Amino acid sequence: MNTLTTIITLLIFPGGLCLLLLGLAYEWVDRKLVARLQNRVGPRWFQPLADTIKLLAKEEVVPENVQARLFTVLPVIALAGALTSALYVPLFGLKPAYSFEGDLIVAIYLLSLLTLCTGLAGANTYNRFSLIGATRTLTQLFSYEAPFLLALFGPAIVAGSWKISEIAGYAESHWLVLTQPVGFIVALIGLMGKLELPPFDAPEAETEIVAGALTEYSGRGLALFHLGKGVELVVGLTLVAAFYLGGVANPLAFFVKTLVILLGLAGLQALFTRLRIEQTVGLWWRYGALLVLVQFLALIVWEGWVA
Amino acid sequence: MQNNQGNLWQNVMDQVKTWARVNSPWAIHFNSGSCNGCDIEILATLTPRYDMERFGVKLQGSPRHADILICTGPVTRQARERLIRIYEQMPEPKFVVAVGSCALSGGAFQGCYNVEGGIDQVLPVNAYVPGCPPRPEAIIDGLVKLLQALDNGTMPEPITLKPGVAVPSKSGNPA
Ligand code: SF4
Numbered sequence: 001m002n003t004l005t006t007i008i009t010l011l012i013f014p015g016g017l018c019l020l021l022l023g024l025a026y027e028w029v030d031r032k033l034v035a036r037l038q039n040r041v042g043p044r045w046f047q048p049l050a051d052t053i054k055l056l057a058k059e060e061v062v063p064e065n066v067q068a069r070l071f072t073v074l075p076v077i078a079l080a081g082a083l084t085s086a087l088y089v090p091l092f093g094l095k096p097a098y099s100f101e102g103d104l105i106v107a108i109y110l111l112s113l114l115t116l117c118t119g120l121a122g123a124n125t126y127n128r129f130s131l132i133g134a135t136r137t138l139t140q141l142f143s144y145e146a147p148f149l150l151a152l153f154g155p156a157i158v159a160g161s162w163k164i165s166e167i168a169g170y171a172e173s174h175w176l177v178l179t180q181p182v183g184f185i186v187a188l189i190g191l192m193g194k195l196e197l198p199p200f201d202a203p204e205a206e207t208e209i210v211a212g213a214l215t216e217y218s219g220r221g222l223a224l225f226h227l228g229k230g231v232e233l234v235v236g237l238t239l240v241a242a243f244y245l246g247g248v249a250n251p252l253a254f255f256v257k258t259l260v261i262l263l264g265l266a267g268l269q270a271l272f273t274r275l276r277i278e279q280t281v282g283l284w285w286r287y288g289a290l291l292v293l294v295q296f297l298a299l300i301v302w303e304g305w306v307a
Numbered sequence: 308m309q310n311n312q313g314n315l316w317q318n319v320m321d322q323v324k325t326w327a328r329v330n331s332p333w334a335i336h337f338n339s340g341s342c343n344g345c346d347i348e349i350l351a352t353l354t355p356r357y358d359m360e361r362f363g364v365k366l367q368g369s370p371r372h373a374d375i376l377i378c379t380g381p382v383t384r385q386a387r388e389r390l391i392r393i394y395e396q397m398p399e400p401k402f403v404v405a406v407g408s409c410a411l412s413g414g415a416f417q418g419c420y421n422v423e424g425g426i427d428q429v430l431p432v433n434a435y436v437p438g439c440p441p442r443p444e445a446i447i448d449g450l451v452k453l454l455q456a457l458d459n460g461t462m463p464e465p466i467t468l469k470p471g472v473a474v475p476s477k478s479g480n481p482a
Binding site for chain 2 (some may be wrong): 059210
């Protein structure tokens with residue numbers, strides 16, 4: 001019985017299949033919102049699903065001069081990392097499937113695995129566009145990762161715990177977006193950087209470097225990377241909503257709050273043009289990291305001496 | 308019985324695959340010597356006014372991600388090798404749409420010393436969109452007809468005027 005529940009948790013609900021479908025659904029919402037903001041009709045509701053199935057049914061070309069085994073295994077690792085991180089997050093407003101002391105850090109680093117795999121995948125091929133894309137992906141990773149991490153540690157400090165479920169529980173009675181607005185904004189924009197959404201899409205800028213690190217990927221590999229992105233979107237939205245927008249105690253709150261954040265992200269995407277990679281780095285290290293660091297220190301002082 | 312079930316499963320899988328292919332055609336655009344008139348029209352097709360994302364069309368930069376190669380212009384001798392290379396970089400199944408009179412027959416450039424002819428002199432073409440340049444509505448119509456044919460299974464054999472040309476020529480042939 002116990003094994004059966006574990007298997008269902010891992011493969012069907014809330015992990016695995018449901019999560020993949022939710023990722024595709026959120027990708028559609030994102031694309032549709034951006035399309036509507038640009039005064040277009042936008043894709044049909046099954047568009048991401050059709051894209052994924054089509055890619056899975058396509059031929060996969062393994063180019064010459066690559067480490068073939070690495071080439072095929074990287075997308076799988078990327079997707080696995082994203083799926084695993086979802087197990088520690090309160091999806092659908094349910095309790096996380098697993099949790100232990102310090103799972104916040106583990107979950108965030110599992111999420112970064114996708115970006116790392118993308119970078120490696122680009123560096124693995126001899127295609128110059130892939131190489132430039134890989135460099136940019138990793139540069140961007142180094143610029144947003146620290147501020148994003150600090151922004152998520154803010155709620156952890158006030159909750160006095162490194163456990164996602166406990167922080168989310170604490171956040172249910174405190175709307176931390178009011179007390180830590182800087183952290184909220186940095187976390188939101190960090191999420192955009194993580195997902196390489198415009199204006200932070202320099203790593204896959206199709207007008208200059210074809211498709212960035214994934215230029216040489218076709219068929220299955222591309223589909224798995226896309227799925228991983230979708231899962232990452234859901235997990236990131238859940239984390240931000242649970243920490244800053246008063247928790248996700250029930251499914252209704254989960255959907256309403258994550259979709260509200262997604263609306264904000266779509267607006268930002270439609271509003272801004274692409275930043276050059278050094279502008280991205282400058283933005284994060286000159287403003288993002290500094291602001292969130294100041295807030296972080298203020299929080300520590302407040303928690304240590306005043307409260 | 309066993310065999311029947313296998314066939315049923317196969318049929319269902321094929322239908323799902325066709326459905327996905329029809330609903331998610333990703334395109335790549337290559338100009339092999341056009342005067343740019345057709346390219347402007349293709350860009351106009353992709354703007355919010357006509358919004359090709361309704362049909363799931365997405366312009367891709369990489370041939371590895373694309374399903375449909377939209378070609379404009381006559382094939383010049385310089386561009387021939389590149390056109391073939393891009394076509395061969397695309398994973399199966401792939402389709403070619405020739406857009407504009409020049410892509411159909413060489414059009415205004417027919418008989419030029421540097422021009423090989425229409426796209427079908429070099430690649431197997433699945434759909435032709437005539438016009439100089441064709442309006443965005445015509446391009447969308449051509450694409451939708453291609454997708455319908457794919458859906459009904461009535462896709463005609465692609466047309467190649469010189470069969471077997473879509474192989475990069477070895478050195479010694481100054482094509
Ligand atoms: S068909 Fe007309 S617009 Fe198109 S490339 Fe030829 S001359 Fe230019």
